[in-house]
Amino acid sequence: MTRKILIVDDDQKTRVLLKTYLEKNQYEVILSHNGESFVAEFNSQMNQLSLVILDVMLPDTDGFALCKVVRQKSNIPIIMLTASSDDTDRIVGLELGADDYIAKPYNPRELLARIKAILRRTAIADVAAAPRYYRFLGFTLDLTERKVTDNTGELVALTGLDYQLLKYFVEHPGDVLDRNVLSEETRGRDAGPLDRSLDVQISRLRLLLKDDSKQPTLIKTVRGAGYVFSADVSVVSA
Template structure:
C-alpha cells in the first residue's frame, strides 16, 4: 500500500506543521491551501494517494464540495477536519462519503491514529488481501479463524462478542472510542443511559489480556470520553 497523503488546509502554519509531523512517521505528504490547488494536486497524484485530509472551511470552496468531487472519481479514504462543534457538519461529511471526521483543535497523534486505522481496515478489507493477523504486545489475532494467542503462543479463551470488541479496538488503535460507538459497532444496538454492559465487557477483556484493571496498559479509560487501545498494532499475512 502506498503511504501518500494529500492535505488541504488554508492555514499555512497548521499545514506545514502537519506535513512535518506526518513525514516524521514515514508518510509522503502533498499539501494544498485552497480548493483550486487541491483539485490540481488531486488530479496529478490521485493514482498514488492512500488517503485525503480535507479542511471544511476554505477560502474558495468548502470541504463538502471537495469530498463530493473526490468521491465521484475515486474510492480513496477521506478524513474531514472542522472547527465546528455542530454534529450537522459531521453527518453531512459522512453522508457525502467521508470515512472519518475529526474536530479542530485536534491532537496530531489522534489524527495519525485515525490514518493508521483506516489503512489497516483497507488492508483487511481489500479483495484477495493477504493480511490475516493483527499483532500487538506479543498477542496475535487470527481474524479468519477468530483465535487469539498470548505472547507464549497459548490460546486465549474469548467469547464471540469479546473477540469482536478486541478486533474493533485493534483496528482503531490510538483512537479515543466513545462507549456509544463501541456498543453500536460490536453489538449493533444503542447504549442505554444506565447500560453498563459494555464496561463489564471491557473489564472482562482486560482480565483475559492480563491488563491490570487499576493501571491498564492496553485498554485505557479516557475519562468522560470512552476507551483507547494504546498498543502498537501491526497487520501480517503469516502468524
C-alpha cells in the same frame, strides 16, 4: 513503500507543521491551500495517493464539496478536519463518504493514530487462504478487489469505511454486534454515548444495499444491544 497523503488546509502554519510532522513519520505529504489547488493535485496524483485530509472551511469552497469530488472518482480514504463543536459537520461528512473525522484543535499524534488505523484497515490483506467472495441477497462482496456488485453485476459505490463495515457484517451473520465492537472494527475506537457516526454509517450502508431504513430486513437494529446482519451468507473461496 512510502504512503502519499494529500492535505488541504487554508492555514499556512497548520499545513507546514502537519507536513513536517507526518514526514518525520515516513509519509510523503502534498499540500493544497484551497479547493482549486486540491482538485488539481488530486487529479494528477489520484492513483498514487493513500489518503486525503480535507479541512471543512476553505476560502473558495468547503471540504464537503471536495469530498464529493473525491468520491466521484475514487474510494481513497478521507479524513475530515472540522472546527465545529456540534455533530452536524461530522454527520454530513460521513454521509458524503468520509471515513473519519477529527475536531480542531487536535493533537498531531491523534491524527497520526487515525491515519495509521485507516491505512491498516484498508490495506489489502493476504487472502490466499481466505474466502474471496461472500454472497447474500443477490449481492457479491469480493475481498480481493474490495468491491460489491448487485444481482445485475452493477458496482455498488462503497467507500473504504462502507466496505469495512459490510465486511464485518458478512463475516458475522446472525450475530448481535455491539456498537462499540462495530466502531472499533471500522474506526479503531469505541463509540461514545453521544457519537452518532456509527448510526449514520449504518443508515448509509442500508441505503446502498436498498435496505428499507424504516423497516430494515438486512441490517436490523436490536434495541439496547446493537445490530444484526440477518441475511443468509454463502462463502466462495475463488
